[in-house]
Amino acid sequence: MPDWSYRTLFRPLLFRMPAERARSLTLGVFGGLGRLPLGSFVIRTFGHMELSPLLESRIGDTRVELPVGLSGELDPRGGAHRALAQIGFGFVEVGPVTREGTGPPRPAERIEGEESLFCPDPWANEGVEGVAGRFKSGKLAENVPYLVRLRAGDGLSGEEAAAEVAAMASKLGGFAAALSVDLLDADRTAEEAAERLSLAIVALRREMEKLPILLHVPLDYPAGKLEALLEAGGLDGWEGVVVGEGRRKGGGLLFGPEDKEASLEKVRLIRSAEIGERRTIVVKGGIHEPQDALDVMREGADLVMLHAGLVYSGPGLPKRINEAVLYERMKELPPEPAPSFWSSWGWMCGLGAGMIAGGLIAWLIAVSSVLLPYDEQFLGLKREAIAAFHPHLLHFMSHDRITLAGTMISIGILYFMLAKHGLRHELHWAKTALLTSGLFGFASFFFYLGYGYFDPLHGAAAAILLPMFVLAMRGRGHRALIRPPNLRNGRVWQRAQWGQLMFVALGSAFAVGGAVISLVGVTDVFVKEDLRYLGIAPEAIERFNERLIPLIAHDRAGFGGALFCDAIALLATSLWGIREGERWIWKMFLFGGTPGFVAALSVHGAIGYTSFAHLLPAYFALALYVAGLILLYPYLMGREAAVRETAGQAL
Incomplete structure (x- = not known):
């Protein structure tokens, strides 16, 4: 409680x-x-x-x-x-x-x-x-x-x-x-x-x-x-x-x-x-x-x-x-020297930047060709053949890949900010958040194999990013705080409790959603709203190409794993990182959440997949997100925030 x-x-x-x-x-x-x-x-x-x-x-x-x-x-x-x-x-x-x-x-x-x-x-x-x-x-x-x-x-x-x-x-x-x-x-x-x-x-x-x-x-x-x-x-x-x-x-x-x-x-x-x-x-x-x-x-x-x-x-x-x-x-102790960029936290900044770049590239591909050459090689047919068979299939695959891309960008922003403002100052909670989220994120790579499809691009990315993650975890992470904590039970603090509740609920909802999407991806692949939008039975898709559903499953499981990874970082920050005057936390929430919501909502409108029941979780999450940002703004970004930030930097 x-x-x-x-x-x-x-x-x-x-x-x-x-x-x-x-x-x-x-x-x-x-x-x-x-x-x-x-x-x-x-x-x-x-x-x-x-x-x-x-x-x-x-x-x-x-x-x-x-x-x-x-x-x-x-x-x-x-x-x-x-x-x-x-x-x-x-x-x-x-x-x-x-x-x-x-x-x-x-x-x-x-x-x-x-x-x-x-x-x-x-x-x-x-x-x-x-x-x-x-x-x-x-x-x-x-x-x-x-x-x-x-x-x-x-x-x-x-x-x-x-x-x-x-x-x-x-x-x-x-x-x-x-x-x-x-x-x-x-x-x-x-x-x-x-x-x-x-x-x-x-x-x-x-x-x-x-x-x-x-x-x-x-x-x-x-x-x-x-x-x-x-x-x-x-x-x-x-x-x-x-x-x-x-x-x-x-x-x-x-x-x-x-x-x-x-x-x-x-x-x-x-x-x-x-x-x-x-x-x-x-x-x-x-x-x-x-x-x-x-x-x-x-x-x-x-x-x-x-x-x-x-x-x-x-x-x-x-x-x-x-x-x-x-x-x-x-305050009575001499200030600790900050760790050098490449000793630990710089590697996590690089990992976050890599996730942002990868997400942007994935988004660009998803709104253009949708499929990569090795996807077509795996299927044994070109994207034109899929479009000719059923036009909604490519739209549906684009929908999964754009939401994944937006989630990747969100993860990258969260990781970069947690590294720059958390690992850099050896904050224990930030290291714990990154460690937990990263372990789930790299483990979710195996979800891609659920239907026997190995994605070489994802494999190469994991091979590059995993050593960076390991190097980033070398930091001590021994400090509890670096800036003056809240000392009063004032109205701003009380209002912030509501804002924190919004983000804890949002992180929890994302975690549940990510787990469910991953489970669906490696089992049934489609939910009822998906099939209603597609207007075609899975059996017909399988008869057309027996490898098409495994490819879709790979996308779904990958998105679910990424969303769960994102949720852990968000939830940990919401539980442990919301402290008065931590301006970077509010900015991280704002800039980290925006790509995910833009991707999820824009792609559904673009492809005509506008089922209210399907989008209701996204609307609910957006409401939590906006309410949380509004409620937390005075506490994290208020008049005393700059003073507290300066005091923390001096410490």
Whole structure:
């Protein structure tokens, strides 16, 4: 459920449901997908969250690969942790956990105008035994760093609270990457709180000698008391702080974007107390867009967690935050030298140019002689004989070959642009798109052999282009981005989600169409609309010349394979490459799509093959294409695009 589907289709539907039902449905779908054999692969394919050493952070001495975590309040039973870990979360919080379970919580509520969630029972949980049972049974995901939050019961003395959290730690610490301990309340003085924390950390260290242990500071904990607590040495022995979330309201907590200012205040206060560089600060409240995460990190936070922001912004938020953090850290590094033209990306430019030239030549032949000399040699008759037998046959073959030519030109433009602007900058997603598309494209060459016809021109082209493809794939492709990413959930970004949906749908439709055309080409060859246009039965064609249908099949299968290859490049770019200010993406869509649509629509009109049913998929695809270009224009080509492009080039 990426942002382009969540913001456009699923969120409007989910927000029509009660909040608890919507959450259960969403987590159930995510969790079910994550448990499927290829579920994690599918999630990673849609999100394409690339790891980078620059994103590694620490909780104490524990390494986490990504600086974004999932708040425990969002998925308290952990059913979707395995799936959610694939979309950019480096760690997951479990809790709050108390000694005894508190029963099922009352349903949460959405306050949509404020982008907030109200939880009437924010500390509801199944108790330490229930959580331990989930870990032991494997219901919680393996290989996910867990930050387990322990909460002492109300009204306990310092010794009692210390003993209680230590007992819980003994049962859960073995499953955790770190612990977060909730002991503070506003009723105690700073001296009393410091003594309470001292007793707790000593008791916890008896149970967990090396596990990182952080202090959970409620977001509404008074600033004066926190300052006094820090001055009294309240953090001695603790590896850091988790700044909580939520404002008290009617016995519950209200989580939303207004938590950010209080979070910033807490972070400034804690860092100003000189608690030490190795102490970790984790912020939970008010992170609704990437800029929020950058703001709290610039004040001194090391990690953030998501809750209400994920619900309102969408499942792409962790990836967007990771990319924003990555870009900030990349700016501190010296610029990387661009690879030389012929080291990798130049070969792909040459391949793309070759595809464009080949497509133009094929188009010229298709509108003139249609058949090449070796086609006539294979058939054992001249084009005039075919025209004399049935004039629509040559028109039909021209129709297949012109659409193939237009698709070849489109592929060439996509490959050239992906090489110049993607491979040249070692973008991982661009290399993956070209590799996947190219493998399918060269494999589709064998479709030409489906009816026993070997096309020497296609064979020669493949022999020339394949080494160029292999040489182009030598690049490292190790970078996630080169230009500033989007930081705001503004109207332009929201509109772009619709545009991205259009192009993802278009790429998917082309992929299905290419697969179907290839299958038809190597099996039945004709569909009903084809035969209706031709006005002749396949048996009559076969009686006229038994090699004519294999030649037509070769054209159809070749076009289907080329369309599928084109679709993969388009779909991969639509999934992974649409980023604010990437002007070349919009231009690639415009110039790459035009030859295919011009070829497909013009040839049908020229030969009189204007069946509405036959052309309906083309009309639908054209509508998606035009709508996508219009919707994406402000995001990719807007006023800030040139500034972002310049910043990326400097990087």
